[in-house]
Amino acid sequence: MSIDTSKVATTTSGAAATAKPNRAGAVANWADERLGLGTLAKKNLRKVFPDHWSFMLGEIALWSFVVLLLSGVFLTLWYVPSMGEVHYEGSYNQLRGIAMSEALASTLHISFDVRGGLLMRQMHHWAAMLFIASMMIHLLRVYFTGAFRKPRELNWVIGSLLLLLGTLEGFTGYSLPDDLLSGTGIRAADGFMKSIPVVGTYLSFFLFGGEFPGESIIPRLYTIHVLLIPGLLLALIAAHMLLLVYHKHTQWPGPGRTEENVVGFPMLPVYAAKAGGFFFIVFGVCAMMGGLLTINPVWKYGPYDPTKVTAGSQPDWYMGWPDGALRIMPGIESHIFGYTIAWNVFLPIIVLPGLMFTILLMLPFIESWITGDKRDHHLLERPRNAPTRTAIMVALMTFYGLMWAAGGNDIIAIKLNLSINQISYFMRVAVFVGPLLAFFITRRWCISLQRHDEQKLLHGYETGIIMRSPEGGYSERHLPISESAAYTLTARSREEVYDPEAQTDANGVPAPGGRLAKLRGRLSTLWYADNVQKPTAAELEEAHHHAEHEHQLQGAMEGRSADGHQFDGHHAVEGETLRGGH
Numbered sequence: 204m205s206i207d208t209s210k211v212a213t214t215t216s217g218a219a220a221t222a223k224p225n226r227a228g229a230v231a232n233w234a235d236e237r238l239g240l241g242t243l244a245k246k247n248l249r250k251v252f253p254d255h256w257s258f259m260l261g262e263i264a265l266w267s268f269v270v271l272l273l274s275g276v277f278l279t280l281w282y283v284p285s286m287g288e289v290h291y292e293g294s295y296n297q298l299r300g301i302a303m304s305e306a307l308a309s310t311l312h313i314s315f316d317v318r319g320g321l322l323m324r325q326m327h328h329w330a331a332m333l334f335i336a337s338m339m340i341h342l343l344r345v346y347f348t349g350a351f352r353k354p355r356e357l358n359w360v361i362g363s364l365l366l367l368l369g370t371l372e373g374f375t376g377y378s379l380p381d382d383l384l385s386g387t388g389i390r391a392a393d394g395f396m397k398s399i400p401v402v403g404t405y406l407s408f409f410l411f412g413g414e415f416p417g418e419s420i421i422p423r424l425y426t427i428h429v430l431l432i433p434g435l436l437l438a439l440i441a442a443h444m445l446l447l448v449y450h451k452h453t454q455w456p457g458p459g460r461t462e463e464n465v466v467g468f469p470m471l472p473v474y475a476a477k478a479g480g481f482f483f484i485v486f487g488v489c490a491m492m493g494g495l496l497t498i499n500p501v502w503k504y505g506p507y508d509p510t511k512v513t514a515g516s517q518p519d520w521y522m523g524w525p526d527g528a529l530r531i532m533p534g535i536e537s538h539i540f541g542y543t544i545a546w547n548v549f550l551p552i553i554v555l556p557g558l559m560f561t562i563l564l565m566l567p568f569i570e571s572w573i574t575g576d577k578r579d580h581h582l583l584e585r586p587r588n589a590p591t592r593t594a595i596m597v598a599l600m601t602f603y604g605l606m607w608a609a610g611g612n613d614i615i616a617i618k619l620n621l622s623i624n625q626i627s628y629f630m631r632v633a634v635f636v637g638p639l640l641a642f643f644i645t646r647r648w649c650i651s652l653q654r655h656d657e658q659k660l661l662h663g664y665e666t667g668i669i670m671r672s673p674e675g676g677y678s679e680r681h682l683p684i685s686e687s688a689a690y691t692l693t694a695r696s697r698e699e700v701y702d703p704e705a706q707t708d709a710n711g712v713p714a715p716g717g718r719l720a721k722l723r724g725r726l727s728t729l730w731y732a733d734n735v736q737k738p739t740a741a742e743l744e745e746a747h748h749h750a751e752h753e754h755q756l757q758g759a760m761e762g763r764s765a766d767g768h769q770f771d772g773h774h775a776v777e778g779e780t781l782r783g784g785h
Contacts, residue, residue: 252474253454253467257344262478263337266485267330268440274327275429281317283309284425286381286418295502303506306381306421310501326493331373333489335521338366346566346596349584350453353577356567358446361439363564368432368439370521375428377499377519381421384499386507387516389420398548416509456582456694458687463581517610525556527609531630562599573726575701587656588695590649591730597645598638605634653735656692659684660738693743697736701727 252258285305291298293308294315313320342362345351351359374392378385393415397403412419451465460466468474518526528551535546570592571577586593608615609630616623663681670680684692703720 247448248471249469250448250451251465251467251469252452253465255455257348258452259481260337260341260344262481263485264334264341265440266482267334267337267489268436269482270330270486270489271327271334272433274323274330275433277323278313278320278327279429281309281313281320282306282379282425284379284422286416286421298502298505301506304381304421306379307501307506310380310382314502322490322493324493325496325498326489328377328498329492329496330489331369331376332498332519332521333485335366335369335373338362338369339521342366343596343600347586347593348453349580349589349592351567352580353571354450354579355446355453356571358443358450359567360564361443361446363560365436365439365443367560368436372428372432372436373519373521375424375432378424379421379428380499380501381507382501383504383507383511384501384516386416386509387512388518389507390415390509395548395552398545399553400542400544400549416507451581453581453583456691458690460582460694462579465581517614520607523610524603524606525552527606527612527630528552528555530612531609531627531634533631559599566595573701573723573730575699575723575727582694584695587649587652590646590653590734593649594642594646598642601641602634602638605630605637609634650733650735657735657738660689660692661742693737695737698731698734700724700731 283305287305288302289305289308291301291303291308291311293299293311295311298311310324313324315321345359345362374388378389393407393411396407396410399406407415410420410423411417412423452467454460454465454467457466468477517523529548532547532551535550537544537546609627612623612626612630615621616626663683666680666682668680670678672678683689701724703724
């Protein structure tokens with residue numbers, strides 16, 4: 204085969220090759236010279252993110268919020284936020300001719316007459332459920348792994364605010380159709396506000412523009428739902444992501460991973476491709492749920508009528524726990540100077556959620572104050588290595604779950620043929636006893652797992668091979684765990700109990716204490732009580748020599764028959780995995 208060499212270069216001399224000018228390149232160069240976007244983008248697009256399935260939980264919340272924005276824009280094109288009365292003349296025959304608000308009429312129009320409207324309505328509602336659920340699970344992951352510690356306390360606060368705003372956004376959203384169920388929820392909210400002493404009636408009058416229900420609540424909820432809260436959510440999400448990039452992502456401990464680096468994949472092309480694909484997965488799941496699973500069928504309830512209420516009516520699941528607190532709260536009221544204070548409504552609906560949210564918000568600062576830990580943390584902790592922290596959250600989860608179950612006491616009574624009064628009495632006791640039991644059991648469980656890790660580090664893992672000594676005793680043979688597994692188990696610092704008497708400044712002068720310092724010292728002692736510290740280097744070295752000696756003794760028996768058939772057809776090989784994935 205002949206080759207035409209007439210067009211092959213014979214020298215490298217001459218002018219250097221240059222790219223052909225184009226308008227896009229000129230515009231990009233002009234912007235980069237004035238804004239420095241090229242340098243900024245080059246630095247951040249190559250930013251490394253660690254790879255672990257649990258880090259996807261936050262992305263589910265992010266992408267479900269994007270689905271909410273896309274479907275919400277579609278719905279706003281046809282929804283009419285008005286309480287003006289009309290007679291429905293749409294496609295749904297059962298409600299034709301019935302008087303209702305323009306809000307409900309437009310909701311029915313979207314559901315039955317707009318192409319793809321019902322799918323978008325249900326996608327929007329399911330995405331809202333997914334948004335709040337994923338934020339809750341993401342928050343639990345962050346807490347259990349210690350990812351909220353310095354320097355990420357502000358990001359924890361932002362995440363908690365996102366959860367609160369997402370809950371309020373959900374309430375305003377499912378109130379907009381103005382059907383019987385959502386109207387019942389608005390009527391309940393009016394009662395909740397009026398239970399606030401002194402200012403409650405004024406707040407209700409201000410929100411509703413007069414006496415309930417008035418004609419202003421739906422337009423005002425619409426403005427809050429599509430403008431105010433989404434704007435705050437977008438701002439907080441942007442701040443959350445910027446702080447994530449600034450602080451760098453946390454990572455699980457392992458070989459090569461330290462507090463100073465991040466081991467993973469760059470933003471481009473790996474992480475961007477994975478994140479983009481994950482968005483389409485979330486979008487597809489929302490579309491599948493919206494197309495196959497009916498949610499909020501407003502046509503079954505009809506328009507809101509203050510004289511009617513749906514039997515078994517309940518709010519969306521994320522509002523179920525304060526509803527449960529309301530149901531099991533004893534009927535306590537006070538009459539002062541002719542005014543009634545409804546403690547049975549004010550405490551479970553106004554005080555309790557505010558108290559729980561404040562506790563959630565302050566958890567990082569409370570732990571930092573008790574432990575005195577002011578170091579930066581970029582490596583995550585296994586939940587078992589922080590028994591008290593893990594037990595506190597499990598106790599809060601138990602309290603939340605019992606309250607949530609109490610919100611369905613009527614449904615439980617009907618389905619299980621039980622007394623609703625007995626269920627309420629049981630829940631009144633369980634919400635106090637249950638969290639305490641959960642705290643104690645979880646803490647002891649974590650400490651037991653710590654002991655198991657210590658034994659694995661010092662003596663290796665169980666192989667399942669039973670050895671018989673010359674004296675006739677039986678023991679199970681252990682093999683040392685891999686270096687990477689040992690590194691992971693030991694990648695934590697030893698805990699130090701805060702001692703107020705040992706705190707001195709640079710000149711050796713004791714720091715001012717008092718009762719608060721003594722209380723902090725007691726709490727620090729309780730926080731770390733019974734925790735199993737990681738083995739010291741001397742303990743690991745001694746265990747290593749002991750294991751080598753034991754292997755030498757056992758190696759002499761290899762290949763020899765012995766009573767008891769101790770190998771049972773297996774042959775132990777150093778480094779071979781005999782049980783599990785160690």
